[in-house]
Amino acid sequence: MxxxxxxxxxxxxxxxxxxxxxxxxxxxxxxxxxxxxxxxxxxxxxxxxxxxxxxxxxxxxxxxxxxxxxxxxxxxxxxxxxxxxxxxxxxxxxxxVDENQAIRVSVPLHFLNEEKSPAGKAADVIVLHELNDVEVTCLPKDLPEFIEIDLSALTVGDIVHLSDLKLPKGVELPELKLGKEHDVAIVIAKHGTEDVEEAVEAPAAEVPAAKVAKKDEEKK
Known part of the structure; x- marks a missing residue:
């Protein structure tokens, strides 16, 4: 309660x-x-x-x-x-609020024991919180003030999805009823170098450079 x-x-x-x-x-x-x-x-x-x-x-x-x-x-x-x-x-x-009618409310997520987890202790691992709250449906008497997520076992490469949440009795996630593609990630643990490597590999500068060269040719 x-x-x-x-x-x-x-x-x-x-x-x-x-x-x-x-x-x-x-x-x-x-x-x-x-x-x-x-x-x-x-x-x-x-x-x-x-x-x-x-x-x-x-x-x-x-x-x-x-x-x-x-x-x-x-x-x-x-x-x-x-x-x-x-x-x-x-x-x-x-x-x-009608006590006898289900309500739809965004409830905050509380992340527990992240710093004690293998991912939290590793210097080269980043733990991303993709969501800070989730929308639930329930009767007013069943509405939780927050939902806890225990991350004590989180390791690099782990992904916590909506379907992994432990919900109180009488509480549902309407998003999951829309299909598997809506079972989005809540927490992701990955190496901190991944973003840097992706940025180096991506040929982002080639397109702007080509446009500049084209404009220079047009001016001539």
């Missing part, structure tokens, strides 16, 4: 860009909660408390207990708009 995470909000009646600007000046965040059997509702949250919550991984991938005017409802964060260069959250979208 995932840990409960509570955030507080209050309803608001003023809408539009002007109202949103006033809220931000008052250190609040305009937001909306939608979905389920209820109509979409405009809400507002305290910026400082929400900003601190947003520094945690669970804020983006866990079911949140949204305390709205004293009544708690289960929601998922579906969108966050940030200021382009200031540490300001501009807007949030929350979706109500």
């Amino acid at each position: 995932a840990t409960e995470h509570k955030i507080s909000a209050s309803s608001r009646k003023d809408e539009g860009k002007g109202a949103s600007r006033r809220l931000r000046r008052a250190a609040s965040i305009p937001a909306i909660v939608y979905g389920g059997k209820s109509a979409p509702q405009s809400i507002q949250l305290e910026h400082e408390k929400t900003w601190l919550a947003s520094q945690n991984e669970w804020f983006y991938s866990s079911i949140l207990d949204l305390d709205l005017d004293g009544k708690v409802q289960k929601v998922l964060l579906r969108d966050m708009q940030r200021h382009p260069y200031k540490q300001i959250i501009m807007h949030l979208d929350f979706q109500r």
Whole structure:
């Protein structure tokens, strides 16, 4: 069972860009909660408390207990708009969660024991994390906050695929239902010299040089 995470909000009646600007000046965040059997509702949250919550991984991938005017409802964060260069959250979208309906959520991956593995200990081996999160489907009660990958046995040449993940009960990877070609790599351990050798062997400079020579001939 995932840990409960509570955030507080209050309803608001003023809408539009002007109202949103006033809220931000008052250190609040305009937001909306939608979905389920209820109509979409405009809400507002305290910026400082929400900003601190947003520094945690669970804020983006866990079911949140949204305390709205004293009544708690289960929601998922579906969108966050940030200021382009200031540490300001501009807007949030929350979706109500039905306990009896499956949800589709991106869950972070936690890589364990990489430094203890043969690949992690080798000086000439690079361990690449091709994915940092995966999309899962499950009932809300089964949603994990993260999925762990034990890399303690990882050696050079090993590839960890989606199908290698050990999923909690009731959790599925919808990507795997699309075919074997969607069983993509999550972790790759390879020699660090491979990229250098490939770069040396690739005749990348021949094409530009030929184009330059051709242009010189045209000028003559």
